[in-house]
Amino acid sequence: MNTLPCYDLFELSLSGPQDGNPFLDVQFSAQFQLGSRTVPCEGFYDGGGIFRLRFMPDRPGEWTYTTRSNSPVLDKQSGAFTCVPARAGVHGPVRVSGRTHFAYDDGAPYFQVGTTCYAWNHQGEKLESQTLATLAGSPFNKLRMCVFPKHYTFNHNEPELHAFERGSDGAFDFTRFNPAFFQHLEQRIAQLGDLGIEADLILFHPYDRWGYATLPFEVDQRYLHYLVARLAAYRNIWWSFANEWDLMTKSMADWDSYLKLVQQLDPVQHLRSVHNCRVLYDHGKPWVTHVSYQTIATSPDIAPVGELLRQYGKPVVVDETCYEGNIPNRWGNITPQEMVRRFWDATALGGTCGHGETYLHPEDILWWSKGGVLHGQSPARLAFYRQLMENHAPGGLDPVKDVLGRNFHAVGRGSDYYLVYFGLHQPARIAYNFPEGHRYRLEVVDTWQMSVTPLPGVYADSGEIDLPGKPYLALQAIHL
């Protein structure tokens, strides 16, 4: 019998009918079974008479399957494979852990350090390969990217591939997907997965000149069916239903139905979020797994992470809070210091943050949308940040009050670890007030200079500590 490591992708390919419109005419699905557990799974038409079924086994054991179709040649095909333990370094899809943190399916910690290349996958082989190489050497373990190409300032180039076939009149035929487009997309998603990077895949966005933003309801629905069938078996997918849902013309009923549809179809139950511009989608709805927040504050204010955590009890990712760069747009020209500050501040409030980079470029290759190489000074600091977080708090941190300093943003993991971040504040002295009976060592973290300096001695109960009194410092307390 075939074997397959857990969380890898099982694919069944069958030849079927090419006549008529197989995208519309042929239903094709399967039931996968492990012991008494059954998992329904939709197949899809990949062009050229080929139908495929993809499945991601999440537990070792003997899996069997049987297909169903209204086409006799695709119906009642059975098979089996043995799922063996995952390959080293593979931990499965990321899920919500506890209430407000993330972890991989197998329980390994996942601490989100995201970046954004909205349209990197529409730039052609040369640039896309360069982006992958850059990501391989970067600190980022999540990438926000769009299925559809982007039309916007700095983004006027035509993509090589489109999601729909064109009819004889040159217009898109919304009843026929272009398999080459999706084959390319899933190749890029798989490559990200090989780099340990989650693909926060944006299903809809408003920056469009081709018609993707305003597809009819039934086309949106077919598109979601097709996406889930093709992509759900990739373990590193997150479903981000929108970039800036509130700038689009879809109704609230449409949005709700799209999220519910994917919730119903997705055998893996990947994370689901809805990113805002000005107005938040109601994150209390049960099909939203976490908050994907954009702050458009006119001041360098980080999102109200604490309020979002309290209100929704879900992880808060500040996916967009201005980008390091120098373009005219207000959201695209903060300093690297400020970009890094926002990561630490979001963390010290109990959430995590997203990076982006927008430096003017002679060929308009800005990381935020096209990828390429990174020019900024924040990624090195974010590598330091990620390393420190993964060393001390890979499972995430929760807000605490008045343990280290008063009224500063501070977080902890039970009584094992505390972190306070001072940002633009530079106290030369702060108070500490540790839980009774616990002893700690203290380290001053210079988040910009990337240094960790232990303070001499052991700290317990309450007292005062002298600090260097400069900006961008954090202080961590590690349980002895």
Next chain:
Amino acid sequence: MNTLPCYDLFELSLSGPQDGNPFLDVQFSAQFQLGSRTVPCEGFYDGGGIFRLRFMPDRPGEWTYTTRSNSPVLDKQSGAFTCVPARAGVHGPVRVSGRTHFAYDDGAPYFQVGTTCYAWNHQGEKLESQTLATLAGSPFNKLRMCVFPKHYTFNHNEPELHAFERGSDGAFDFTRFNPAFFQHLEQRIAQLGDLGIEADLILFHPYDRWGYATLPFEVDQRYLHYLVARLAAYRNIWWSFANEWDLMTKSMADWDSYLKLVQQLDPVQHLRSVHNCRVLYDHGKPWVTHVSYQTIATSPDIAPVGELLRQYGKPVVVDETCYEGNIPNRWGNITPQEMVRRFWDATALGGTCGHGETYLHPEDILWWSKGGVLHGQSPARLAFYRQLMENHAPGGLDPVKDVLGRNFHAVGRGSDYYLVYFGLHQPARIAYNFPEGHRYRLEVVDTWQMSVTPLPGVYADSGEIDLPGKPYLALQAIHL
């Protein structure tokens, strides 16, 4: 006939009864008259059998007066003086100008650049003289200061003088003011006036161990009568009814009645404000002349100046938005860069800002409360800021949209002058869009390095400008 320059202080001193309690028993007032205009004015008992009347003439001409008293020796005393034009550099009290700006009574511009030394006047001659010398060389033209002493962290020293006499039991006799206390206070206010500094005099505050914060209603009322009688003739007084009114135990009815009482009594109609901690006093009430705002934002967010301007249509002064320093308290340890940023940001939103400094000091002499000398790096930048503002926009600036850049904080004075401030943003290129038919020269202002760099050429209509792409820059457009 005696002559007196306009806006100077006229004082009439008369001997009267010392028996009983002259503070309570003797009513003493006058009517001042210039042509057909009459101005009522309360007198006060200054101890030692001396009663005084103070008056600030605001127009040249022949002023006459007649006293009224229930004590025959103080009643029906008449006199006259000739008010002559003001001395050079004297422009009278500051008033609201237009809707949201300030100007002196004679129409000369006043652009608010404030600082804070809450209890400087309770520190004894040596330190108080040093504070005055520091202020003389500083950029500040307004000082927030308390009538009563301050009890708080870093502020545990006992003042030399108290506002009430003590009874034989050592306790304050709230029916008898201590003239020496008020003589000292008005000496300091006059010295500030000589330096061209407005005294934003805080009448009540919660940081107290002596009982000043919780005086009975009728004592508060007598205190306000006494203060107005003694101080209203000093042209540089602003009445700040509270530091952090919402931390005190007075009722809303009390606050309203206190503001209305001073509005009714004050012959000069000095500015009246109420400073908040968390909850704003209703600045829509007609006896409030301007917004004196504290932001306690946990992020480096400047106050919602634009919203306050729209809501109240009154000048907005962000009197407290953290202080440059390094003390443990979150509000007292921002960097000098951040202190300066907040001034420019408040300005670019259509308001003005207040400075404070809180560096740890071996003898706990922190500028914010005790005065002394300035240690920080922001005052030099605020001198540059004040000079630039007074050169280009002494009458104040109003919010504008999309003239210089899009969605940055920007202000202008009609079509004569525009200013956009980028703060932590560093665009290397922005768009401009000037009103039709107007031509401008442009200057890049480095608010931290204190440089002004003209851009070559003349600018009109719309287009794009390249900028240095670094933080803390402003750009100003000056009409040709």
